[in-house]
Amino acid sequence: MLRFWRNPLLILHVRSELRPARAAMAAAVTLVVCILITMGCWSADHNDVREFFRDLYAWLLGSQFAVLGVWSAMACGQAVARERELKTFDFLKTTRLTPAELLVGKLLGAPIIAYFAVACTLPVSIVAGLVGGIRPAAVLGSVVLLVAFNLFYSLIGLWGSMLVEKASAGAVGLLGLLANLVALLFADGPFRGFAALSVVPALFSLHRLRDFDVGRVPPTVFGAEVPCVIVSLVLYVLLSAWFVLMIVRNLKRDLPQIQLLSRWQCVGLVAFLNLLFYAFLDTRRITLPSGQWSFSHHFYPSDVAVLAVLWNGLFLFLIGVAALSPPEKLKIWWRKGKAGEASYLAAHGLPWPWLVPAAAIAYALLVAEACGLRSVVPLGEWRLGFVGLLFLAFLIFTARDVLFLQWCLLTRMKHPVMKGILFLMLYYAAAVIIGVVTGVFSTESAPKVMTLLTAFALLGEIQRPSAPTIMLVAMALQLGVCVLILVAIQKRLARPVHIAAASAG
Amino acid sequence: MPSVIEMSKLRKEFDDLVAVQGLDVSIPEGEIYGLIGPNGAGKTTTIRMACGLLEPTGGRVTVCGVDVHEKPEGAQQFIGYLSDFFSVYEDLKVWEYLDFFAHAYKMPEPEIPARIDEVIHEVGLEVKRDAMIKGLSRGMKQRLGIARAIIHRPKILLLDEPASGLDPKARLDLRNLLRSLRDQGTTVLISSHILTELEGFCTSIGLMEKGRMIRSGTIEDISAAESQYRVVRLGWVGQADATVRAKLAENPQLFGLMVQGSQAVFKFAGSEEELAAVLASLVAAGVRVVSFGEVKQTVEDLYLKLSHHEVM
Structure with a gap:
């Protein structure tokens, strides 16, 4: 694994995609593009030669990020699915290559022509940057950032490709690049660290572009300001590690056998994401209700708590999806359970019990954060008791949704998880519409109806002195729904199996 | 003779369907074992489980004593696998394709060039050694597939309907090639629903139907026992x-x-x-x-x- 350049899969890609004629063609196209960019920059007004080279450097760097990012995400997004379509992946799986070696080979090999093209332009951009007066550290940092950025989004593409049947669907890997834009939304909030997921703030801060808001104020990590480049690189590395874990666990498995993470890994992921949440929380933005308050820049402690609940609602759902048991394994677990050989918390049992420790850890971390800040924010301002109930409510609603998806997996639906998620979206849309329609007749009843149907309606209740009764009713109701889905799952698992009917032929 | 491959109580379920149930097969070294049965009998599922591509619902498969599903990379060194319809990497040359798989099977580096020439000779592709794969005929690609499957000198060759889609001449070539492998002592598990393909070639057979092995043994023994x-x-x-x-x-x-x-x-x-x-x-x-x-x-x-x- 360490000697990646000797990876057989990488060598295969180099041989098949970088034959001399093809490499020469790619180099020629790259040269033409460089010349066109140079001419374009030359035609613009510049005060001096250095400014021209700075412009050229900026354009080349932007092109390198765009070309490598899009190309790699697409190539890796199709890498596994295409091999499945061609029926060559089975042969790869039956070699002695480990999943980690397959990952390295695909990650570096699938977009090899893009790497080559960008490598051809690198000397030009480096020289342009240095002549243009850009600090060598910034030039070097940009290259490191380019590699890290590209590997991260390639990993997302490869991860997506592992989960789809058709190579065409692998282009969805490109959507990962949208995270770059979405992350920018955090650039001016209390969680500026998340903006570092986008490469833009890191590049701006690296080149000291003070004219732009993005990247001007460095993010904080546990209260200390850290350069955006460092945060970006660390974030890419840490998040990549989770993607690598999921890929290595599942790359050699058939699609129906995929289970993204083990139970403990799911719990670990929630803890990790919560740590990120509190690490990036800029505590200077927290204001007491009695202080000066401005929505765009400051938050009450209870707002942070609500955000923590929302954040964990999303991630409990995602780890629930990641921990869905493949139907066959679930059946084996169920049979063993009936024989008293498997516990309810077994690796291939139902995923919902594992949401409980994940939610508990998330709540414990919120309490720890509140305790850590008690010298500046009184504990009471966090409304930890009510927030605990909110965590419980979100846990129950999420467990219901995850159980529903597990039931979908046991049916003969095609793409059961995808369809199950679409059904859930339909449910939530219907809940909102029902709430709105109810509001037409009675403004008092609308929030109650919404509370019964979704956990999100509860978030607005945080300022109440005590938990409303309807909240407890909603939780009881959803627990009942969970029991019903469990019964449905049990019925599915108890269905008798049939012997394959062989046809003469 | 020690068994090269052993399947015990092998079972596979798909949804509510049992594709393979309670399969017990043991193939000694040097045997050519024909797995026969109609479409849907469970032959392909059995072979895919045997080479580690499908995880069994129950039971286990060991090859040369190594559990295929517990230590997949360890077991793969003993297994050569070829499926019915497959593709090859078209943008490679014949020798490059074999070189890739030799490395993927982690053969000792110094042995690889000689081994590539050896298998190319065995499958009769000498004149195509430096040719691009996309220019090969279907039959030649099938030969290349077999060369890939034997490049690492596997103890057992698992062939799933290897003659599917081949013309009569290519089928004959394939039979001759498999005969020569048999003569070299390679153990082969071959599945087919075209029974004449296996005639005069297999040393023993297993008859599968509805996911079950209904008879297994040498043709003479089965014949004598049944008649x-x-x-x-x-x-x-x-x-x-x-x-x-x-x-x-x-x-x-x-x-x-x-x-x-x-x-x-x-x-x-x-x-x-x-x-x-x-x-x-x-x-x-x-x-x-x-x-x-x-x-x-x-x-x-x-x-x-x-x-x-x-x-x-």
């Missing part, structure tokens, strides 16, 4: 129909006599000694016998007998 009688064909010259009928009718162990022209076919439930006595009595009665011998059952005969009429 309470042997089918005998008799030929003579001259006008001896009446004598033949009369003589054969005398024997209580003989039945199902059919006479057509100067040939007869009958079933005989006695021993070889008693069969020799039948021949002697015919000769003594003046019948000028020109041929007399047991009709060997083909794999097809056995399969039809076991799967539809007499067993299931």
Whole structure:
């Protein structure tokens, strides 16, 4: 694994995609593009030669990020699915290559022509940057950032490709690049660290572009300001590690056998994401209700708590999806359970019990954060008791949704998880519409109806002195729904199996 | 002979369907084991489980003592696998393709170039060594597939319907190639629903139907176990129909006599000694016998007998 350049899969890609004629063609196209960019920059007004080279450097760097990012995400997004379509992946799986070696080979090999093209332009951009007066550290940092950025989004593409049947669907890997834009939304909030997921703030801060808001104020990590480049690189590395874990666990498995993470890994992921949440929380933005308050820049402690609940609602759902048991394994677990050989918390049992420790850890971390800040924010301002109930409510609603998806997996639906998620979206849309329609007749009843149907309606209740009764009713109701889905799952698992009917032929 | 591959209580379920159930197979070294059965019998599922591509619902597969699903990378060094319809990397040259798989199977580096030339010679692709794969015919690609499967000198070759989609000439080439592998001592597990493909080639067979192994063993053993009688064909010259009928009718162990022209076919439930006595009595009665011998059952005969009429 360490000697990646000797990876057989990488060598295969180099041989098949970088034959001399093809490499020469790619180099020629790259040269033409460089010349066109140079001419374009030359035609613009510049005060001096250095400014021209700075412009050229900026354009080349932007092109390198765009070309490598899009190309790699697409190539890796199709890498596994295409091999499945061609029926060559089975042969790869039956070699002695480990999943980690397959990952390295695909990650570096699938977009090899893009790497080559960008490598051809690198000397030009480096020289342009240095002549243009850009600090060598910034030039070097940009290259490191380019590699890290590209590997991260390639990993997302490869991860997506592992989960789809058709190579065409692998282009969805490109959507990962949208995270770059979405992350920018955090650039001016209390969680500026998340903006570092986008490469833009890191590049701006690296080149000291003070004219732009993005990247001007460095993010904080546990209260200390850290350069955006460092945060970006660390974030890419840490998040990549989770993607690598999921890929290595599942790359050699058939699609129906995929289970993204083990139970403990799911719990670990929630803890990790919560740590990120509190690490990036800029505590200077927290204001007491009695202080000066401005929505765009400051938050009450209870707002942070609500955000923590929302954040964990999303991630409990995602780890629930990641921990869905493949139907066959679930059946084996169920049979063993009936024989008293498997516990309810077994690796291939139902995923919902594992949401409980994940939610508990998330709540414990919120309490720890509140305790850590008690010298500046009184504990009471966090409304930890009510927030605990909110965590419980979100846990129950999420467990219901995850159980529903597990039931979908046991049916003969095609793409059961995808369809199950679409059904859930339909449910939530219907809940909102029902709430709105109810509001037409009675403004008092609308929030109650919404509370019964979704956990999100509860978030607005945080300022109440005590938990409303309807909240407890909603939780009881959803627990009942969970029991019903469990019964449905049990019925599915108890269905008798049939012997394959062989046809003469 | 030690077993190269052992499947015990192998079971596979898909949704509510049991594709393979309670399969126990043990194949000794040097055997050519034909897995036969109709479409949907579970042959492909069995082979995919045997090479580690499918995880069994129950039971286990060991190859050379290594559990295929517990230590997949360890077991793969002993397994060569080829499926029915497959693709190859079209943008590579023949030698590059084999070089990739030699490295992927982690063969010792110094051995690889010589081994590539050796398998290219074995499959008869010498003239195409430096050719691009996209220019090869279907039959040549099939040969290349076999070369890939044997590049790392596997202990067992798992072939799933390897002749599918091949023209008669390519099928013949494939048979010859597999024969030569057999002669070199390679153990082969080959599945097919075209029974003539396996005729005269397999040393033992397994008959699968509805996910179950209904019979397994050498063709002779299965044939002997299933037949309470042997089918005998008799030929003579001259006008001896009446004598033949009369003589054969005398024997209580003989039945199902059919006479057509100067040939007869009958079933005989006695021993070889008693069969020799039948021949002697015919000769003594003046019948000028020109041929007399047991009709060997083909794999097809056995399969039809076991799967539809007499067993299931």
